[in-house]
Amino acid sequence: MNSFIGKYIATGLWMITGIVFASDLGAQPLKILNQIENYNSSTCQMIFNGSYTCSGVLINNTQDQGRPLILTAAHCLGSEEDLNSIVVIFGKRKLLKDQAYGGLEWSSVGASLLSLSKEIDFALLELESKIPVYVSPIYLGWNKKNSQPTLIYSIHSPDFEDTQYSFSIAKPSLATFGGLSNTVDFGHWKVDQWAQGITSLGSSGAPLLNSNFEIIGGLSGSTDWQNYKSDYFFRFDLAYDHFSNTANQLKAWVDPDNSGSTGHYQPAHKIRNYQFTSSVIETVKLINGAIITEEFSVSDDSKINGVYITVGEMSNYSGSTVTVALSRNGSKLYAEETSTLELSPYSENYIPFVAPPLVSGKFSISLNFKSTDSSAYITIPKTSMSDLTSYFFALNSNKARMILFDY
Numbered sequence: 001m002n003s004f005i006g007k008y009i010a011t012g013l014w015m016i017t018g019i020v021f022a023s024d025l026g027a028q029p030l031k032i033l034n035q036i037e038n039y040n041s042s043t044c045q046m047i048f049n050g051s052y053t054c055s056g057v058l059i060n061n062t063q064d065q066g067r068p069l070i071l072t073a074a075h076c077l078g079s080e081e082d083l084n085s086i087v088v089i090f091g092k093r094k095l096l097k098d099q100a101y102g103g104l105e106w107s108s109v110g111a112s113l114l115s116l117s118k119e120i121d122f123a124l125l126e127l128e129s130k131i132p133v134y135v136s137p138i139y140l141g142w143n144k145k146n147s148q149p150t151l152i153y154s155i156h157s158p159d160f161e162d163t164q165y166s167f168s169i170a171k172p173s174l175a176t177f178g179g180l181s182n183t184v185d186f187g188h189w190k191v192d193q194w195a196q197g198i199t200s201l202g203s204s205g206a207p208l209l210n211s212n213f214e215i216i217g218g219l220s221g222s223t224d225w226q227n228y229k230s231d232y233f234f235r236f237d238l239a240y241d242h243f244s245n246t247a248n249q250l251k252a253w254v255d256p257d258n259s260g261s262t263g264h265y266q267p268a269h270k271i272r273n274y275q276f277t278s279s280v281i282e283t284v285k286l287i288n289g290a291i292i293t294e295e296f297s298v299s300d301d302s303k304i305n306g307v308y309i310t311v312g313e314m315s316n317y318s319g320s321t322v323t324v325a326l327s328r329n330g331s332k333l334y335a336e337e338t339s340t341l342e343l344s345p346y347s348e349n350y351i352p353f354v355a356p357p358l359v360s361g362k363f364s365i366s367l368n369f370k371s372t373d374s375s376a377y378i379t380i381p382k383t384s385m386s387d388l389t390s391y392f393f394a395l396n397s398n399k400a401r402m403i404l405f406d407y
Helices: 028-037 080-085 236-241
Strands: 043-048 052-058 069-072 087-090 106-109 111-117 122-127 152-156 164-168 173-175 188-191 207-209 215-224 229-235 269-272 282-286 291-311 320-328 331-339 347-352 358-371 378-385 388-391 393-398
Touching: 028 152, 028 164, 043 069, 052 152, 052 215, 069 215, 080 111, 152 215, 188 215, 215 236, 229 236, 269 291, 291 320, 291 331, 291 378, 291 388, 331 347, 358 393
Parallel strands: none
Antiparallel strands: 043 052, 043 087, 052 069, 069 122, 087 106, 111 122, 152 164, 152 207, 173 188, 188 229, 207 215, 215 229, 269 393, 282 378, 291 347, 291 358, 291 393, 320 331, 320 358, 378 388
16 A cells, blocks of 8 residues: 655655646635635644644633644654654745735744554644734634534645645545554545645644534545545544543543533634735835725624734835724724834734724724835735725734625
């Protein structure tokens, strides 16, 4: 059997990553990609000893929500030194599909191992650092029941590359993965072929998600990696309590209440006025005194923790600033000034609000560029949406739900 396990392939084989669409899905892939993007901040890339990578996912805990628990594949871990040197990165992605703009990254060094089973191929880690609110982390829910899903997703980080998405509209089957020693019989979900996307080197440990984006498994490997087929994901229900020892199960660590299931936990939400599949129609050059404004709306009282702005090309001048302001009914409620030297070009940047304002209903976010040099500038990308032209802004908010516009 020609199989691979992600950690070991990193030292001797290379796979080309990319996106493959099934031709008979029509416009459905674009809608699904936008939906998957909403859950991007639930996954991470893990770098071990600076030499190889794996993927992982934040998993919710029934009693201690927000605890930085990461579910990944056991074969990714070789020794205690691997954990001491681990670098975990959130936000390593393209902000827009097939565009140059990158996402806002946050990284943490070091993790501890809570439980592991080489027979099932799962490992549960805990980061040494709490994940900050501006990451907009999503701790995904799960259910101990083993039910066959109809629509499945995976969010994974190929070897040292940006995050990629895969989905399938075909049901996975129960199978035995031959790439493990002493493997549990029928201990894996087998995905014969993705309708969109592929997995590859570095994707090991990536979650298999059902239509509710609940965790139902994690990637162990493939038996036909040359053709990007036959992916095997360890079963969450077996990882949950197949073994009674707490060091070899998930139950003791993610379900101390013995509830059998839990939903997602989002300490903060990201509200965007663009989609993952949006296209940049042009970049607007802002010089001294230029102001751009976008309208937003939330249904309930929501605390705005900060604003994400996407910057393109910019001049490197110390006397330039951007002021991000929140206004309602023409009255300014809050403003925060930042030097442009603190901004990264061709990337999403986060400007935190030191004293987050509380808003509801409609309000606006504006960006004002100022400089003492008349030749200084920054560029902001924008996209055309049904009845308006939108600059790429996003908000980090408590309580508000994600808001996306349809084309």
